[in-house]
Amino acid sequence: MTVLEVKQLKKSFGSIHAVKDISFSVQAGEVFTIIGPNGAGKTTMLEMIEGLVSPDQGSIHFGGLTWEKDADDIKMKIGVQPQSSAMFDLLTPEENLNLFATFYKKAQPTEEILKLVNLTEHRKNQVKKLSGGQRQRLAIGLAMISNPEIIFLDEPTTGLDPQARRNIWDIILQLKQLGKTTILTTHYMEEAEKLSDRVCIVDQGKIVTLETPAALIERLTKEREVRLSFLDGEFAAEEADLFIKKIPSVTTTERNGAALKIWTTKPEDTLYELFGFTKDKNYHVEQVSIHEMSLEDVFIAFTGKEWRD
Ligand code: ATP
Numbered sequence: 001m002t003v004l005e006v007k008q009l010k011k012s013f014g015s016i017h018a019v020k021d022i023s024f025s026v027q028a029g030e031v032f033t034i035i036g037p038n039g040a041g042k043t044t045m046l047e048m049i050e051g052l053v054s055p056d057q058g059s060i061h062f063g064g065l066t067w068e069k070d071a072d073d074i075k076m077k078i079g080v081q082p083q084s085s086a087m088f089d090l091l092t093p094e095e096n097l098n099l100f101a102t103f104y105k106k107a108q109p110t111e112e113i114l115k116l117v118n119l120t121e122h123r124k125n126q127v128k129k130l131s132g133g134q135r136q137r138l139a140i141g142l143a144m145i146s147n148p149e150i151i152f153l154d155e156p157t158t159g160l161d162p163q164a165r166r167n168i169w170d171i172i173l174q175l176k177q178l179g180k181t182t183i184l185t186t187h188y189m190e191e192a193e194k195l196s197d198r199v200c201i202v203d204q205g206k207i208v209t210l211e212t213p214a215a216l217i218e219r220l221t222k223e224r225e226v227r228l229s230f231l232d233g234e235f236a237a238e239e240a241d242l243f244i245k246k247i248p249s250v251t252t253t254e255r256n257g258a259a260l261k262i263w264t265t266k267p268e269d270t271l272y273e274l275f276g277f278t279k280d281k282n283y284h285v286e287q288v289s290i291h292e293m294s295l296e297d298v299f300i301a302f303t304g305k306e307w308r309d
Pocket of ligand 1: 039
């Protein structure tokens with residue numbers, strides 16, 4: 001069942017086209033992860049979906065509900081992890097949860113939320129004395145107070161140590177078991193891989209790929225990067241590039257002067273065909289090498305940017 005459908009979403013700030021043309025749908029019970037380099041448009045996209053920013057164009061449907069007509073109903077359906085600054089530092093987790101509960105007609109019992117986010121033991125400690133991981137767990141608890149169907153978690157593990165990060169993963173997996181839908185952003189590829197049903201890579205306001213982690217991993221295990229350069233110069237590389245693009249096992253190519261990078265699922269076959277071509281043309285290649293693909297390379301191949309971790 002589709003719980004969220006976004007179609008042709010666009011948003012500009014003056015001359016900056018933050019979100020250019022985004023369409024996707026999210027299924028009930030999914031962990032849907034959005035990743036992308038800084039400034040890719042993730043926050044703008046989420047803020048439009050969360051009803052905080054109005055789109056210039058496009059539509060957002062939660063089932064049959066839209067922000068224009070059904071804002072109150074949508075607010076009951078979604079839970080947004082608040083920024084740390086929205087919590088009351090001098091109050092305890094229990095008091096923060098009780099306070100947030102008063103914003104809703106029907107809220108979940110505080111004890112249940114404390115248990116879910118593993119803060120029962122710290123229920124009476126002031127928030128300012130909690131660790132970064134405990135504060136983030138409280139933020140997830142606050143998003144859960146209205147018992148929403150869809151939870152938005154914006155970089156819930158950024159800056160946390162590996163153990164604290166894993167504790168958050170456990171909560172996200174528990175939410176999945178409860179049948180909740182989670183929309184997550186993260187800068188950690190491992191997290192995207194472990195938790196997500198689907199990963200959406202966004203760059204420059206557009207979706208560059210939307211796949212299951214298994215499909216990404218298949219790329220990882222199957223795809224290789226072949227590098228070579230032509231002694232005969234740029235023209236030979238350009239011609240070879242045009243030739244190689246037509247081979248079905250070749251997914252992407254990148255040419256820089258006389259150097260060529262080829263991403264292929266069948267590196268030996270690709271090289272065999274390429275050498276057939278260079279022999280016919282009497283071109284000469286050097287520095288031929290085959291590299292293993294990493295998930296980071298997949299990201300770089302799609303976005304042209306370094307992965308930040
Ligand atoms: P990060 O990972 O750094 O949080 P992001 O993917 O969330 O980045 P956005 O914050 O959505 O990206 O920003 C997309 C682009 O829109 C950026 O160029 C940003 O500077 C610009 N932008 C975002 N909000 C505004 C605003 N209110 N006014 C002007 N420009 C904005």
